[in-house]
Amino acid sequence: MTPLLRTAGLAFLDGLIRPSLLAVSIAAVLCLGTIGLAALLIDATAMSGKDSALFALDPLDDYAFATSDALRLLHVPPQGRHVALIGTAAMREALTVGDDIAVRLSHRLDQTVPVIDFMSGGQSGIEMAALADSLGDDFEGVLVLGISFSRLAADNAELASLVREPRLAFASAAGDAEIRAAGFTPPPRSGLYLLDHYKFFVARYRAIVWHLLTGTRPVHQGRTYLGRAPASPAQWAADAAILSARLSHYQDRADSNLGALDRLIRRFPDRAKVRIVLLEIPLNPLARDTVIGPAFVEAHRARMEDFARRNGVFYWDLNQTAGLVPEDFQDWAHVNSIGGRDRWTADLIDRLGLLLSPPSRMP
Amino acid sequence: MERTLRRAGQIVQGLGLGVLLFSAIVTMVQIESGARVFRYQGF
Numbered sequence: 305m306t307p308l309l310r311t312a313g314l315a316f317l318d319g320l321i322r323p324s325l326l327a328v329s330i331a332a333v334l335c336l337g338t339i340g341l342a343a344l345l346i347d348a349t350a351m352s353g354k355d356s357a358l359f360a361l362d363p364l365d366d367y368a369f370a371t372s373d374a375l376r377l378l379h380v381p382p383q384g385r386h387v388a389l390i391g392t393a394a395m396r397e398a399l400t401v402g403d404d405i406a407v408r409l410s411h412r413l414d415q416t417v418p419v420i421d422f423m424s425g426g427q428s429g430i431e432m433a434a435l436a437d438s439l440g441d442d443f444e445g446v447l448v449l450g451i452s453f454s455r456l457a458a459d460n461a462e463l464a465s466l467v468r469e470p471r472l473a474f475a476s477a478a479g480d481a482e483i484r485a486a487g488f489t490p491p492p493r494s495g496l497y498l499l500d501h502y503k504f505f506v507a508r509y510r511a512i513v514w515h516l517l518t519g520t521r522p523v524h525q526g527r528t529y530l531g532r533a534p535a536s537p538a539q540w541a542a543d544a545a546i547l548s549a550r551l552s553h554y555q556d557r558a559d560s561n562l563g564a565l566d567r568l569i570r571r572f573p574d575r576a577k578v579r580i581v582l583l584e585i586p587l588n589p590l591a592r593d594t595v596i597g598p599a600f601v602e603a604h605r606a607r608m609e610d611f612a613r614r615n616g617v618f619y620w621d622l623n624q625t626a627g628l629v630p631e632d633f634q635d636w637a638h639v640n641s642i643g644g645r646d647r648w649t650a651d652l653i654d655r656l657g658l659l660l661s662p663p664s665r666m667p
Numbered sequence: 668m669e670r671t672l673r674r675a676g677q678i679v680q681g682l683g684l685g686v687l688l689f690s691a692i693v694t695m696v697q698i699e700s701g702a703r704v705f706r707y708q709g710f
Contacts, residue, residue, distance in 0.1 A: 315669040319676020326674070330681025335688040361704050425706060469705045503702035509693050 346505060347497040351473060352376045358515040361508045363525035366424035367431070367471035368508070373422070374438035375474055381440040387656060388420040388443070390435050391450020394585040394637040396423035397529040398628075398648040405653060412657045423450065423526070428466050429458075429564040430486070434479030435472075436568055444577050446659055448652075449568065452585045452637070453596070453604040454547065456561045457554040460486040467491075473501035478571055482564055530642065535635040543635055544595045551596065554604075562611055569615050579659055580617040582608060586648060587623050591636035618659070626651040 351359060352375035360368035387409065389395070389402065399405065402421035410416045422435040427450075436447065467488040472479070480490040493500050505512065515521060535543065565582070572578040584605075592601050605621055612619035632644025639645050696702070 311669060312672050315672040316676040319673035319678075320680050321676075324677045324680070326677040327681035327684060330678060331684035331688050334682060334685025335692065338685075338689050339692075364706075365704065465705060469701065469703060471705055502696070503700055506693055506697045506700065507702040507704050509697075 342505075343496065343498045348375050348379075348474065351497075352379055355521065357521040357523070359505070359508060359512055360522045360524070361511045363522045364425075364528065365508075365522065366524075366526070368473075368504075369524040370422060370424050370431075370435060371473045371504075373420070374435055374472070377420070377438045377440065378474070381442050382418070382420065382444075384416075384418075385445040385660065386418050386420055386439075386443065387446045387448065387660075388422060388436070388439055389448045389450075390422040390427075390432050391448070391583065392423065392427045392452075392455075392585065393425040393529075394452070395450035395583065396421075397527055398586045398639040398645055399423075399652065400645060400649045401526070405649065408653050409656055409660070412653070413660055417445070417660060421526070428463055429455070429561070430463060430466055430479050430482040431472055433482045433564070433568055433571075434474070434476035436571060437476040437478035438474070439572075443572065446579045446581060446656060447572060448581045448583050448656075449565065450585050451565065451582045451608070452587075453554060453600070454550060454637075456558040456604070456607075457550045457552075458561055459553065459557065460560075464488065469503060469507075470501070471504075473504040475500065478568070481567065485564065485567070529634050529638045529640045530645065532634045532640045534633070534640070539635065544591070547591070547595055547636060551600065554600075558607065565611070566615065569617055575616055580615075581655075581659070582612055582617060582619045583652070584608070584619070584621040584623060585637055586626075586628055586633070586639055586644075588630055588633040588636045589623075589628070590630040590633075592623075595636065620652075620655060622648055622651045 346359075350356065352372050356372035357369070359372075387405070389399070389405075402419035406417060406419040409419070420439070424431065427435075432449065436449070439447070463483075463486045467483055467486075467490075470491065475493055483490045491500070498505060569580055572580060587596075587601070592598060608619045608621075626644075626648045628639065628644050628648065632639050632641040632647075634640035639648065
């Protein structure tokens with residue numbers, strides 16, 4: 305190494321390791337500048353823009369994708385008749401993708417009926433209300449809400465973690481109302497988007513930086529059960545134990561949990577404009593017969609039919625008509641067969657087609 | 668040239684410290700707030 309090169313190297317190294325005002329200043333400006341820039345650039349517009357997927361953790365990050373979709377609807381409300389599907393993963397796994405349903409439904413009705421897919425894993429009543437709220441006051445068409453006896457047996461205490469760690473990054477009056485109804489306080493709102501939803505972004509910041517550096521964007525993967533091996537005896541037994549424990553509270557909690565549905569139904573009061581369907585999620589006949597009991601299922605169905613009648617909405621239990629068999633299920637509720645999914649989807653499209661056909665008939 | 672290289676070293680140090688500082692602040696906020704991607708797989 306020449307003396308000149310050595311001297312140059314030592315000078316660079318000295319600058320690199322010796323504390324200096326310049327280095328500290330650059331560090332402070334870079335750090336504060338990044339935070340300031342994030343506060344300026346990360347807003348509802350960015351979260352609903354064409355690059356919104358960079359804020360998602362991975363392809364399974366349902367709530368990041370749902371946030372983007374909801375913000376788009378809040379920005380540009382849906383025009384004309386739509387079908388909105390809102391519910392849990394069990395509802396979603398039994399249906400083909402929204403675009404497929406839209407094409408088949410539009411073909412049947414001879415007019416375009418877009419489908420809004422707001423189905424997400426483990427969706428709570430808070431999230432269901434917030435997502436439905438994003439459809440807006442002018443929503444027209446059919447609102448399909450996934451329900452189950454398990455939802456009616458849910459404990460409000462389960463929602464505590466969802467209030468502490470909100471999964472959706474947008475404010476909703478209906479969502480906040482559900483938080484209050486569950487006995488919690490909605491998070492404070494400052495009006496600054498990043499500050500109001502900082503937990504959402506902080507939890508994903510490594511993925512966001514990675515997506516920015518590599519230029520990659522996750523593509524939402526909504527359906528993950530198709531072809532998955534059936535539950536092992538151990539998983540089945542564990543699920544059965546959880547389900548039985550949960551259903552032991554059904555009678556105590558059903559009316560209170562129906563209150564949440566009641567509030568959601570009242571959010572869309574004009575029945576000429578918005579038809580509401582309460583759609584029972586798939587139930588494995590094996591779980592019905594060996595874990596839950598047919599009498600319980602019948603009683604739940606009667607309760608829901610009565611509730612639907614009193615509120616002027618529809619209650620559809622496709623378990624009675626779609627012909628699903630135990631071999632169509634991965635576990636007690638998630639469909640994993642193409643045949644099962646196709647039968648369930650076709651049944652729903654048949655009913656939606658009738659409901660949307662003028663004059664609409666009660667299926 | 669020596670002065671320029673020392674300055675270059677200081678700039679690289681500043682950039683590195685900036686990234687570390689940002690990462691430390693966000694990580695502390697994450698730990699303090701308990702923020703995480705909550706994938707509740709309930710019934």
